[in-house]
Amino acid sequence: MAEYQDPYLDEGSGILRNLVGATTQGELAEAEADLTFVRTLQLEDLELPxxxxxxxxxxxxxxxFQDIYPWAGEIRTVDLRRSTEGFLPAIAIDRAAGITAGDLRTDHYLRGRNRENFIARLAHHYDQFNYIHPFREGNGRTQRIFWSRVAAAAGWELDWTRADQEDNDSASRVAAEERDLRPLQEMLAKVVKEAPEN
Known part of the structure; x- marks a missing residue:
């Protein structure tokens, strides 16, 4: 039986195939950080759906990620694992994403809630979308911007500089593996701020 090959990985370097010519994980991480920072700054001037x-x-x-990965914006075709639990199987992404988006719509996109309830419901939806993990790489950055947009429309601001990556990863892992949203709620409580008056 042939050994499984992840189609997203470059066979020579073992890192994700990329458009920047990176051949080590360090080079790729540096390019990702720089290029996604620039693209994030452009978001205010774009009319994205x-x-x-x-x-x-x-x-x-x-x-x-358009400058980094040839598959930017495309749903992953492989299953992903992190720690002991896997994310949603790739074959189920479209269907599950529709259900999860419907749940958010039923929740009125988190509008009209006090801070405590907003955080509680944001943690629920954040966990649901995170489990889907639709992309091979870049889910965290994409999701943080997505939730910032949802929050802004609901009258809140998310300051992600108030929580480090380790806090986010740990809280997300506990939510996924133990079905305990409290660490995620605590992390989000640091991040959620009143939106500034226009």
Missing amino acids: ETRDLTELKALHHHL
């Missing part, structure tokens, strides 16, 4: 679903996530991912 605000559909609050997979269409919006794909548009955001494509914009952020």
Whole structure:
């Protein structure tokens, strides 16, 4: 039986196939950080879809990663694992994303809620979307921008500089593996701010 080959990986370097010529994980991480930072700054001037679903996530991912990955904005075709739990199987992404987006729509896109309830419901939806993990790489950055857009439309601001990557990863892992949203709520409580008056 042939050994499984991840089609997203370059066989020579073992890192994700990329458009920047990176041949080490360090080079790729540096290019990602620089290029996605520039693309993030451009978001205010773009008219990307605000559909609050997979269409919006794909548009955001494509914009952020178009300089780095040839598959930017495309749904992954492989299954992913992190720690002991896997993310949603690739074959189920479209269907699950539709259900999850419908759940967010039923929740009125988190509008009209006090801070405590906003955080509680944001944690729920954040966990649901995170489990889908629709892209081979770049899910975290894409999701943070997605939720910032949802929050802004609901009258809140998300300051992601108030939580580090380790806090986010740990809280997301506990939510996924133990079905305990409290660490995620605590992390989001640091991040959620009143939106400035226009």
